[in-house]
Amino acid sequence: MNNPFRATRRNIGELIAEWSIRAIASVSILVIFLIFIFVFREASTLLTGSEEAPTEQTSTSSQETSATSTTQSEPDVYNPDAEEPEVYNPEAEAPASGEEGAPGEFIYIAANPAYPHIYNPSSGLIPPDIDATSSEEEVIAGDTLSFGENFLSSTWQPVGEVPKFGIVPLLIGTAKTTLIAILIGAPLGILAALFVAFFAKPWIREIVKPGIELLAGFPSVVIGFFCLVTVASWVQDVTGVPYRLNAIVGGIGLSLAVIPIVFSIAEDALSAVPKTLREASLALGSTEWQTAYRVMLPAAAPGVFAAVLLGIGRAFGETMIAIMATGNAPLSSFSPFEPARTVAATIGSEMGEVVWGSEHYGVLFLLGVLLFVFSFGLNAVTELYVKTRFIKRFQGK
Amino acid sequence: MQFIRRSIPFLVVIAFTAIAFALPKERVTIKGSDTMVILVQRWTEAYPDKSATEFQVTGGGSGTGIAALINGTTNICASSRPIKKDEVVQLEKKFGYKGLEIRVAMDGLAIYVHKSNPVKQLTMAQVKDIFTGKVTNWKQVGGNDKPILLYSRENNSGTYEFFKEHVLNKQDFAASAQHMAGTAALINAVSKDNNAIGFGGAAYAKNVKALPIAKEASAKAVGPTAATIHDGSYPISRFLYFYLNQKPAGSVKKFIDWVISPAGQKVVSEVGYYPIKRK
Numbered sequence: 001m002n003n004p005f006r007a008t009r010r011n012i013g014e015l016i017a018e019w020s021i022r023a024i025a026s027v028s029i030l031v032i033f034l035i036f037i038f039v040f041r042e043a044s045t046l047l048t049g050s051e052e053a054p055t056e057q058t059s060t061s062s063q064e065t066s067a068t069s070t071t072q073s074e075p076d077v078y079n080p081d082a083e084e085p086e087v088y089n090p091e092a093e094a095p096a097s098g099e100e101g102a103p104g105e106f107i108y109i110a111a112n113p114a115y116p117h118i119y120n121p122s123s124g125l126i127p128p129d130i131d132a133t134s135s136e137e138e139v140i141a142g143d144t145l146s147f148g149e150n151f152l153s154s155t156w157q158p159v160g161e162v163p164k165f166g167i168v169p170l171l172i173g174t175a176k177t178t179l180i181a182i183l184i185g186a187p188l189g190i191l192a193a194l195f196v197a198f199f200a201k202p203w204i205r206e207i208v209k210p211g212i213e214l215l216a217g218f219p220s221v222v223i224g225f226f227c228l229v230t231v232a233s234w235v236q237d238v239t240g241v242p243y244r245l246n247a248i249v250g251g252i253g254l255s256l257a258v259i260p261i262v263f264s265i266a267e268d269a270l271s272a273v274p275k276t277l278r279e280a281s282l283a284l285g286s287t288e289w290q291t292a293y294r295v296m297l298p299a300a301a302p303g304v305f306a307a308v309l310l311g312i313g314r315a316f317g318e319t320m321i322a323i324m325a326t327g328n329a330p331l332s333s334f335s336p337f338e339p340a341r342t343v344a345a346t347i348g349s350e351m352g353e354v355v356w357g358s359e360h361y362g363v364l365f366l367l368g369v370l371l372f373v374f375s376f377g378l379n380a381v382t383e384l385y386v387k388t389r390f391i392k393r394f395q396g397k
Numbered sequence: 398m399q400f401i402r403r404s405i406p407f408l409v410v411i412a413f414t415a416i417a418f419a420l421p422k423e424r425v426t427i428k429g430s431d432t433m434v435i436l437v438q439r440w441t442e443a444y445p446d447k448s449a450t451e452f453q454v455t456g457g458g459s460g461t462g463i464a465a466l467i468n469g470t471t472n473i474c475a476s477s478r479p480i481k482k483d484e485v486v487q488l489e490k491k492f493g494y495k496g497l498e499i500r501v502a503m504d505g506l507a508i509y510v511h512k513s514n515p516v517k518q519l520t521m522a523q524v525k526d527i528f529t530g531k532v533t534n535w536k537q538v539g540g541n542d543k544p545i546l547l548y549s550r551e552n553n554s555g556t557y558e559f560f561k562e563h564v565l566n567k568q569d570f571a572a573s574a575q576h577m578a579g580t581a582a583l584i585n586a587v588s589k590d591n592n593a594i595g596f597g598g599a600a601y602a603k604n605v606k607a608l609p610i611a612k613e614a615s616a617k618a619v620g621p622t623a624a625t626i627h628d629g630s631y632p633i634s635r636f637l638y639f640y641l642n643q644k645p646a647g648s649v650k651k652f653i654d655w656v657i658s659p660a661g662q663k664v665v666s667e668v669g670y671y672p673i674k675r676k
Contacts, residue, residue, distance in 0.1 A: 107497070107644075114485055115485065116480055116485055116496035116497055116498045117494075117495060118499075119497050120500075157570065159557070160561065160567065164569070169572070229585075232589075242544055242546060245575060327575035329572065329573050332572075339573070349553060349576070349578070350551070352460065354464065
């Protein structure tokens with residue numbers, strides 16, 4: 001703080017600027033921590049148990065004693081215009097204007113507490129069991145699994161009578177698409193970076209580098225749409241597989257998002273290698289390619305690893321491309337030609353639906369926690385293990 | 398001069414906030430079903446009393462709309478499925494009111510296949526077996542010897558819920574069913590795939606064929622038209638709903654009354670759905 005080399009007195013503007021920068025930086029770090037805490041807290045509602053919807057219906061006495069509608073056997077298809085209830089609750093609120101069906105004047109209050117009130121009921125038929133005051137909840141015959149078993153099973157159908165939260169198909173789908181994306185994207189990105197850094201003439205470099213970085217600016221929705229319409233048809237024509245949207249198409253889309261990231265960072269790392277290394281290697285008689293592959297690339301290895309890791313992180317968390325291009329089918333197969341469902345796409349599609357605080361809600365946040373933990377673990381492994389041991393080997397220390 | 402130049406951004410911000418707060422219009426928010434979002438937009442455009450009311454229409458799925466209704470972030474929820482029992486309980490817990498259901502239109506759920514598919518009709522039992530995964534080849538229902546590719550909606554969709562409850566009788570979809578983000582995406586996928594089958598609102602048919610459905614093997618198969626949906630012969634028809642979390646009042650009530658009046662129902666036919674029956 002007290003800089004002995006300071007020549008001028010700092011004016012008030014600089015003091016304000018410095019303190020606001022400190023404040024903003026502290027707030028940003030705090031917000032990142034708060035995001036972590038929020039996600040973990042929402043996921044932990046699973047442990048404390050979500051609010052139970054009451055399963056027993058006590059018969060409520062409504063003020064209007066309604067004559068019961070005919071009890072008929074449950075129709076097997078929902079056909080609201082096929083049968084009419086014989087008695088139409090004559091004691092309910094009568095239309096104020098005196099004419100039947102006047103809009104807005106007639107509210108039908110159901111005796112069954114499971115039904116909301118109905119506005120202008122002459123516009124359509126009332127469900128036949130709407131006035132049943134004692135309703136037996138039919139229990140779908142199904143073995144009730146414990147939460148742990150449910151979570152590790154291989155069916156993902158969270159919306160239904162018996163919700164199934166098996167994450168195994170989601171994890172397999174995410175692994176498939178990410179692997180395909182990285183296998184396509186990382187080599188292409190690194191080789192493009194090598195080309196632009198060493199082999200390209202200056203005028204080519206001026207065009208290619210901004211061009212690939214322009215690809216980074218593509219909204220992922222546009223990439224997803226492009227895959228859905230064009231790439232999927234092309235892949236189906238070339239390979240002839242029955243499924244049009246599958247993990248390969250999703251992987252290609254994700255690689256379009258990964259390549260610019262890997263390219264930018266790898267290219268920066270490769271350009272930062274001192275020219276003396278390159279000149280010395282060339283002077284000792286190696287070819288351009290030998291220099292690039294055996295001298296420059298290992299010298300830039302930490303940056304290139306960081307680039308690939310960032311690419312993996314992007315492929316892992318990319319939601320929109322996965323939603324549009326992978327087919328979203330929760331299958332537990334390892335075949336890349338079958339549709340897949342990724343964790344990010346699941347969270348993205350289903351978070352809008354969940355009732356806050358329900359089990360489904362907690363499971364989705366738990367999936368978010370898993371994404372966090374995996375990314376964090378990957379970064380930790382690279383920092384601690386890969387960088388120290390691998391780089392030492394590459395750089396010959 | 399310097400002062401005036403420096404203060405321009407602040408003045409602009411203050412001006413914008415003043416304009417935003419000074420708007421005298423009452424805002425009505427309608428969130429929910431993607432099936433209904435086009436219909437709701439047309440309604441708000443055709444609504445005659447626009448000078449005093451400002452509408453905000455969003456999609457996101459019926460489940461999103463009902464969740465927003467329970468959280469109190471919307472006035473009206475558009476839903477293509479009836480509200481579930483535990484959602485009614487939540488509404489009652491939050492607002493002390495069980496919610497208000499308004500039937501605003503009818504829709505037929507059509508079963509779509511590619512235009513070149515030789516299958517002419519299906520029974521309800523066959524549709525159920527196809528979508529639960531029991532029947533996996535077209536030749537089992539009278540078509541070519543090709544595997545059936547299933548397309549479905551995401552599980553936050555009212556269309557998905559309705560189909561699961563009333564056509565599949567609450568059984569699960571097959572794991573190989575591909576979930577598409579919206580009916581338009583589903584129809585697009587079915588139109589590009591010779592062996593595909595999907596379902597969606599009857600209004601969205603474009604480049605695909607809607608199959609006539611028979612209730613039982615012995616009954617006659619009917620396709621989704623206005624007449625068959627109204628008289629009940631088309632087996633897969635449903636209501637489209639508005640849900641409220643309180644009794645309607647003010648501009649919300651006026652809008653709803655207009656929607657269920659004959660003027661509003663004319664818009665329904667124009668969009669491609671079917672108007673509610675008026676006794």
